[in-house]
Amino acid sequence: MPLDKASCQQLDREDPLAFCRERFELPDELIYLDGNSLGAMPSSMPRVMQQTLDSEWSGDLIQSWNKAGWAQLSQTLGDRVGRLVGADQDQIVVCDTTSANLYKAIRAACDMRPERNVILTELDNFPTDLYIIEGAMTGVAREMRREIVAQQDILDSLDDKVAILVLSHINYKTGEILPMLEITEAAHRVGALVIWDLSHSAGVLPIELDECEVDFAVGCTYKYLNAGPGAPAFIYVASRHIAQARQPLNGWWGHAEPFAFEDEFRPAGNISRFLCGTQPVLSLKGVACGLDSYAGVSMLQVREKSKGLCDLFIRLLGQECPDSRLQLIGPRCRERRGSQVSYRFEHGYALMQALIERGVVGDFRAPDLMRFGFSPLYIRYEDIWNAVQCLKICLQQKIWQQDKYHRRQPVT
Amino acid sequence: MPLDKASCQQLDREDPLAFCRERFELPDELIYLDGNSLGAMPSSMPRVMQQTLDSEWSGDLIQSWNKAGWAQLSQTLGDRVGRLVGADQDQIVVCDTTSANLYKAIRAACDMRPERNVILTELDNFPTDLYIIEGAMTGVAREMRREIVAQQDILDSLDDKVAILVLSHINYKTGEILPMLEITEAAHRVGALVIWDLSHSAGVLPIELDECEVDFAVGCTYKYLNAGPGAPAFIYVASRHIAQARQPLNGWWGHAEPFAFEDEFRPAGNISRFLCGTQPVLSLKGVACGLDSYAGVSMLQVREKSKGLCDLFIRLLGQECPDSRLQLIGPRCRERRGSQVSYRFEHGYALMQALIERGVVGDFRAPDLMRFGFSPLYIRYEDIWNAVQCLKICLQQKIWQQDKYHRRQPVT
Numbered sequence: 001m002p003l004d005k006a007s008c009q010q011l012d013r014e015d016p017l018a019f020c021r022e023r024f025e026l027p028d029e030l031i032y033l034d035g036n037s038l039g040a041m042p043s044s045m046p047r048v049m050q051q052t053l054d055s056e057w058s059g060d061l062i063q064s065w066n067k068a069g070w071a072q073l074s075q076t077l078g079d080r081v082g083r084l085v086g087a088d089q090d091q092i093v094v095c096d097t098t099s100a101n102l103y104k105a106i107r108a109a110c111d112m113r114p115e116r117n118v119i120l121t122e123l124d125n126f127p128t129d130l131y132i133i134e135g136a137m138t139g140v141a142r143e144m145r146r147e148i149v150a151q152q153d154i155l156d157s158l159d160d161k162v163a164i165l166v167l168s169h170i171n172y173k174t175g176e177i178l179p180m181l182e183i184t185e186a187a188h189r190v191g192a193l194v195i196w197d198l199s200h201s202a203g204v205l206p207i208e209l210d211e212c213e214v215d216f217a218v219g220c221t222y223k224y225l226n227a228g229p230g231a232p233a234f235i236y237v238a239s240r241h242i243a244q245a246r247q248p249l250n251g252w253w254g255h256a257e258p259f260a261f262e263d264e265f266r267p268a269g270n271i272s273r274f275l276c277g278t279q280p281v282l283s284l285k286g287v288a289c290g291l292d293s294y295a296g297v298s299m300l301q302v303r304e305k306s307k308g309l310c311d312l313f314i315r316l317l318g319q320e321c322p323d324s325r326l327q328l329i330g331p332r333c334r335e336r337r338g339s340q341v342s343y344r345f346e347h348g349y350a351l352m353q354a355l356i357e358r359g360v361v362g363d364f365r366a367p368d369l370m371r372f373g374f375s376p377l378y379i380r381y382e383d384i385w386n387a388v389q390c391l392k393i394c395l396q397q398k399i400w401q402q403d404k405y406h407r408r409q410p411v412t
Numbered sequence: 413m414p415l416d417k418a419s420c421q422q423l424d425r426e427d428p429l430a431f432c433r434e435r436f437e438l439p440d441e442l443i444y445l446d447g448n449s450l451g452a453m454p455s456s457m458p459r460v461m462q463q464t465l466d467s468e469w470s471g472d473l474i475q476s477w478n479k480a481g482w483a484q485l486s487q488t489l490g491d492r493v494g495r496l497v498g499a500d501q502d503q504i505v506v507c508d509t510t511s512a513n514l515y516k517a518i519r520a521a522c523d524m525r526p527e528r529n530v531i532l533t534e535l536d537n538f539p540t541d542l543y544i545i546e547g548a549m550t551g552v553a554r555e556m557r558r559e560i561v562a563q564q565d566i567l568d569s570l571d572d573k574v575a576i577l578v579l580s581h582i583n584y585k586t587g588e589i590l591p592m593l594e595i596t597e598a599a600h601r602v603g604a605l606v607i608w609d610l611s612h613s614a615g616v617l618p619i620e621l622d623e624c625e626v627d628f629a630v631g632c633t634y635k636y637l638n639a640g641p642g643a644p645a646f647i648y649v650a651s652r653h654i655a656q657a658r659q660p661l662n663g664w665w666g667h668a669e670p671f672a673f674e675d676e677f678r679p680a681g682n683i684s685r686f687l688c689g690t691q692p693v694l695s696l697k698g699v700a701c702g703l704d705s706y707a708g709v710s711m712l713q714v715r716e717k718s719k720g721l722c723d724l725f726i727r728l729l730g731q732e733c734p735d736s737r738l739q740l741i742g743p744r745c746r747e748r749r750g751s752q753v754s755y756r757f758e759h760g761y762a763l764m765q766a767l768i769e770r771g772v773v774g775d776f777r778a779p780d781l782m783r784f785g786f787s788p789l790y791i792r793y794e795d796i797w798n799a800v801q802c803l804k805i806c807l808q809q810k811i812w813q814q815d816k817y818h819r820r821q822p823v824t
Contacts, residue, residue, distance in 0.1 A: 026470070030473075034473065038474045041465060054458070057450075058437035058438070061442075061444060070641055097508070128663045130676075141550075229692075248550050250547040253511075255543065261777060264543075265543035278509060279642045280692040282461075284642075356475075361474065365673065366672065
């Protein structure tokens with residue numbers, strides 16, 4: 001039986017997470033399917049920011065480092081991120097960028113496997129991860145080699161030359177989830193360490209870093225965690241590794257006693273040794289607001305809704321646009337798919353521009369990939385219906401034939 | 413003739429920068445002499461932040477990377493910082509932390525002097541700079557040595573083994589200005605490169621990076637530039653070096669085409685190659701507001717007032733507290749002093765706590781250093797009078813004998 005708008009609205013009425021939408025500010029009429037690039041703004045943000053500006057920065061000035069807890073934000077927020085990704089406390093700090101944190105993790109891990117020379121990764125890893133591997137390798141005292149393999153060859157490529165395996169938990173193009181437990185165990189069997197990039201998975205599905213015995217992880221807070229544009233990233237180091245893990249960006253915030261102003265660097269005994277310089281407090285406040293949005297929400301509920309939204313989009317696209325020539329990319333099995341759905345389409349750029357103009361915001365990755373991300377805390381089933389109706393009209397009108405949709409934006 | 417309060421008020425009436433104070437939010441009754449740790453909040457900040465939250469983040473969401481110019485902020489703000497530090501455009505980006513930027517500069521510079529093994533610095537360099545030298549050295553392919561000498565021995569220690577000289581432009585303890593031109597020329601004569609840390613000088617005195625032919629510089633925006641707690645730092649690379657300068661934190665934002673998502677890293681042809689990951693936009697807005705506060709102000713005026721404020725503090729302390737046992741540290745010559753005055757005092761910690769309780773905020777560095785920083789855009793001559801009167805009363809009462817002023821704060 002074909003689905004209709006009413007049945008989508010019924011799904012919303014039955015949605016146990018429906019109440020979360022009001023925790024975000026979203027423009028009326030906009031259907032925002034790009035929360036995997038930049039999450040929506042938590043409604044608490046203006047109030048929290050006003051307090052930060054009025055009472056903390058301009059009111060208490062320098063004293064806010066103690067009085068308002070600024071000095072501990074990287075750690076307190078890190079522990080809170082930990083609760084969403086299955087990490088016990090004192091293993092995560094929120095700081096710097098995902099790229100910089102990956103750099104630290106790679107350098108630390110390389111030193112922990114001094115007899116091995118290979119950093120293994122996969123073709124579809126997010127490009128900055130590939131670049132950072134290159135950059136970090138230049139700082140390792142021995143000759144290192146970056147080995148890039150296809151996803152299906154990861155397990156077969158693990159051997160006793162592999163020092164580190166660096167992978168994205170969810171493929172940013174296809175939305176495919178890599179099996180964290182299976183891969184981590186396989187890497188450990190050959191004595192390699194694993195670094196997971198959680199940028200596209202943190203906050204959108206249950207993750208069990210401790211249970212999977214992951215060694216290091218990094219991730220982004222401005223996507224599904226809704227922390228705001230460019231908000232600081234996070235880094236996880238398993239507690240069993242912290243005492244041996246040394247990273248070279250050893251600035252004063254990573255010192256055992258930052259304000260003792262000693263001449264020699266002595267790393268903090270805990271995860272704080274992965275800090276470097278003073279963190280951007282205003283942007284850290286966004287991380288706090290983003291995490292607040294998860295109050296009373298279980299990651300199992302988030303995951304259930306995420307699968308429901310993706311399934312509905314795929315089903316409705318098939319039902320409403322049967323001859324669309326949009327080719328679904330990535331896993332068909334809902335258990336292996338993250339919270340995005342990707343399609344290849346030769347006129348993808350122009351079509352996405354047309355959708356954006358009509359208030360349906362997804363994103364496009366060259367050469368022909370259309371991505372639709374579904375943030376379960378604020379996307380409604382009815383939004384999916386409306387998005388597909390808009391897509392249907394654009395397809396019927398062959399909207400990509402219009403010149404104006406071919407003008408390139410510098411960044412999307 | 414002794415000075416009195418009325419003569420200080422007269423100085424304020426004659427102050428060509430008096431109008432700038434209203435560009436900042438400062439609590440009534442507070443005398444804030446710690447702008448060298450955290451600058452005051454520009455009055456424009458709440459409005460700018462509200463617009464950023466309402467119209468950019470929550471309104472236009474992902475499109476703000478183009479529409480609101482987020483994607484170019486590191487460069488546009490970098491050019492604006494450049495105008496305050498004597499750097500022509502396309503040589504500065506605002507990003508990351510001072511520590512991380514110093515790391516990049518050191519790694520880049522080491523590769524540009526492959527036949528040399530010494531990184532020279534001085535004892536009183538800010539500790540994180542010393543730590544970062546240690547950390548960065550571990551990533552250089554050859555054996556490097558960190559040589560720490562006393563300030564007066566810098567010039568004599570320059571020889572053809574020195575790859576890089578890393579110095580703070582202003583000593584964070586004593587406030588002494590190091591002669592940038594003379595030292596840079598001396599380093600160049602032996603073929604060394606120079607990296608200046610401008611954390612305590614940017615925004616408070618004229619700096620001529622280009623004219624001095626400085627090679628690299630880094631600096632902080634949250635002190636005299638009033639950009640907000642932990643706001644992103646900056647890095648300067650002289651245009652003649654950019655094509656050869658490679659840094660290992662080569663994330664996607666430093667790529668020639670970040671959104672081409674290529675597998676191999678190709679550095680941007682310009683200063684953007686010193687970027688790494690996505691920058692914290694909310695905190696970058698603070699940098700914009702901080703720089704706005706300099707509209708219509710010349711750095712010569714700022715410098716004149718800075719000298720006037722420091723002179724007045726020293727003179728009034730001598731006049732009002734002649735037997736104080738506070739020992740002035742650092743240069744007596746006003747031309748060699750930055751915008752802070754430091755005193756050693758054995759009860760310095762307790763005395764500073766007592767001053768803070770009474771609304772005169774300076775800071776303290778162990779074991780016995782009291783620092784008073786004077787931010788010329790918002791400190792009045794009358795504030796200096798009132799601060800010294802407060803200090804006088806605390807000294808007369810031997811206030812440090814009270815237990816409560818000895819309780820240590822974790823961070824000051």
